[in-house]
Amino acid sequence: MGNEEELNRIIDYSGRDYKHIGTRPVRPDGVDKVTGRANFGADFDMNGMLHGRMVRSPHAHAKIKSINVAKALKLEGVKAVVTGKDFPAIDPSDKIVGEVVVSFYDMSRNVIARDKVYYDGHAVAAVAATSPQIAERAAALIEVEYEVLKPVMNLAEAMKKNAPVLHKGMTTEGVEPAPKKSSNIAKRAQFALGDVEAGFKKAEVIVEGDYSTQTVHQGYIETHACVVSLAADGMATVWSSSQGQFMVRAMCAKLCGMDNSKIKAIPAEIGGGFGGKTVVYLEPVAMMLAKQSGKPVKMVMSRDEVMRATGPTSGGHARCKLGALNDGTLVAGELEMEYEAGAFPGSPVGLGCMTGFAPYNMTDILCTGWDVVVNRPKAAAYRAPGAPVAAFAVESAMDELALKLGMDPLQLRIKNAAIEGTQAPYGVKFGRIGNLENLRAAEEHPHMSVPLGPNQGRGIASGFWFNIGGTSSAEVMINEDGTVIVVTGNPDIGGSRASMALMAAEVLGVDVSRIKPLVADTESVAFSALTGGSRVTFATGKAVIEAAEDAVKDMKRRAAKMWDVELDQVEWENGCAVCIETDKHKPLSIADIAKKSDRTGGAISGKANINAQGAGPAFGTHICDVEIDPETGFVTVLRYTAIQDVGKAIHPSYVEGQMQGGAAQGIGWALNEEYVYSDEGQLLNTGFLDYRVPVCSDLPMINTVVVEVPNPGHPYGVRGVGEVPIVPPLAAVANAVSRAAGVRMGHLPISPPKLLASIDEAK
């Protein structure tokens, strides 16, 4: 992590009196979004623009024998056709190795196939034409000859000894001795604390269970879309909806063999991403079409394309074993999981291993994860990647343990709660965390005392997410009338403009209505890591605070000059420079200082470029009540309460919105969402009709309890909030249903046919 001093800094947050943060002003981007004025990815057009269209594989697994584009090129109006051959070769060793490996070699092959297609919907070619209709016709004229191979559609098939191998030469990493045989198992990850065997020997009660979840999509409403223009001098501009314009620039540069400086990436408004827009699909292809045609090219995915070729997050299988004393004290835990990576390695199974047991104080644990490739789309990030599946297994097992011990599931969690100083499964000792505070808030919540009727059940589950910091830049510019522009480089995916404006308002001491937050393109603000990892309000917020402090410093200097006093005689109070030396000087507002800025040294701004450390880990506890229809297997979610330590809620409405949104997505994951494939590996539910995210009427009001245990790593105590809320709901729902039905529902989704069959079987 670095910066020890910063990490160990203790900030006393008690008795703080904030004027702006914690209030709920109308969001700066609100009017544009509700009136339709906001420009999303597909809203941008240019003169002379062409329309691009992808040709996608109808096969889940096949060798590409040939691609004939001659007929398509002959069609009038067709200006460019590209295939994998038009893209630069990337070395297989070109990768960023972290908890989740980013391989540019794989990414390039995912964006457009080379020798093989790995999933139904895998892009194999693209055309650009003068109209969408011509592009569609041209796409149909591209002849691809395939040698169809047997697809490997799920974990069990992929791990079989003689399973068809997706990537010849890929062997299992992380296993000693290193295997030589090609395998669909890309990696083994392992995290251990203490001695798990010794732990189980101490156990008086042991529960063991088998759990699984299905592939699910992030389900953002806005489909991927971009326009790319490439001038004759090689300078390109990309307009697209993503979670990071700098990410778009870097990935386009890498995949198209260009320098970063040749690409300007302009962020569009984003209609949802949830992690799924932290990678590129269309932009590099549109770039190559623009290069070949000499014209701007627009590409917009249909929902069908989004479902077949983007996202999703891994389906997983887990075995979880817990050991406890008769009083409920946990003494050992073992978790072994396999995650689908999709077509290329890189599932978040390692993150699952690190997070599953994190809410508990356990000294002897072993977590093993297997990263397995299957003929499904390559997994992309989705809110707390990897954590929900692991939490589903562990929290279901905790519920089983509570039942076996005859103990209240909440008290079992309280008894074992990780607190400050507890060693996390991934090695670090937790600092100040709010896990126990959440559980206490659950204990006191009126939800817990609502009586349950027949066929009803209540489920409890907790969840953890690391949250990250990282590189962020901000500039605070003072306009000549004293209003303020706050410039950052992070697309606003969850109300971050409002949070940035509020934090700047707090430092500057001016009303948020005088502050305009702006998300700038890659050439108007210094580099910022993408919007993800629940980092923006924490890290970019910290940059905004520092940039605002920098601007205040400058304004104090200007005031000192205007008054002709020493700088140390000027303080900043309530949005004004105040002279403490004498009361003959009237305080100067930002507007007063700005008006005379030409006489004190020119325009005023402050900036900060930081690598923010000290992101505060966060926990959540959810309570879910359901009623089941024992004759149809239908589950009604009656009541739902999401409790979360958020550190400090900058704009409480958007914090609550994140908690509700995560819960809603988790409920869908638990009850209905899954990919349905044909026997040959074609995705059958490519739309929202049969890929069932919850509709409004499926959900009750999701109550929220915002717990604030300040994070010492942030000036206002902020922790990331966007990801934690999707971690507990899978088990919260499943535990509620299991208790209502009297049978453990360990395999998601708990769709009506599955629940009815389980009820009937248990009779």
Added chain:
Amino acid sequence: MADIEFAAPRSVREAVKILAGAKGKAKVLAGGTDLLVQLRAGMVRPGLIVDIKQIPELSTIKKGKKGFEIGAAVPGAVLGANKAVLKAWPGVIEGLELIGSTQIQGRASLGGNLCNGSPAADSIPGMIAADATCKIVGPKGTRSSKVEDIVTGPGKTSLKKDEFVVSITLPERPKKSGDAYLRFIPRTEMDIAVVGAGVSLTLDKKGVCTHARVALGAVAPKPLLVKDGAKALIGTTVDAAALDALAAAASAACNPIDDKRGTIEYRTKVAGVLARRAAVIALERARA
């Protein structure tokens, strides 16, 4: 998308002429809530679309001696607001009103839902249970058909390619009668029936069922009239034993498929459950 011709005739006669003269594949458009989706998805590629909702007769509700004659293109929002129809045939209306969202209800119609030919259509079991008939026109004139004889398989109907449905007649409602439609979907709205069940029944003064019709949707290649279901109810007071027999008959009539929306086993079982529940509601309405 290739060029498509579009016609919006103002009379039945004109529509018949246009359809009879169509060279390629023609599609009739009432509300268009299915057709437009199918066009966009590339599932149908007609050369001609004939919009029939501009024809006055197709958008009118008439009360005659034989019952209610409902224009094939009358939208759900309009029919649902018709108190007389709602009072007589609440089960038919609740089936129609389950189609799509509020916006879709501004266009979706009984005629369109019927002629789309989906085995899972929400309004068809209710109409079959109601013993509804439709008036069909073509170059050879007018004919009439029972609703249960229209759909012949998924997306297929007994209509000739130059015919279309003008209206649907719901018969006069005997006293002490009630009907109901229930469907099962995995969520609460915006979905397609996994199973649908419509029941209509009539009681005598003593509360004995004298007439009944039972229909199921989404459990066979076409919506089914379940005669054994009706037999189970007729002559009984619709007591628990009769309802059990109804549920068994409904399950026995099923000939479903396994697909992304449900399994054979599940559909068969739930068909019985829904038939029973629909009968209970119809019974309450008949007694009211």
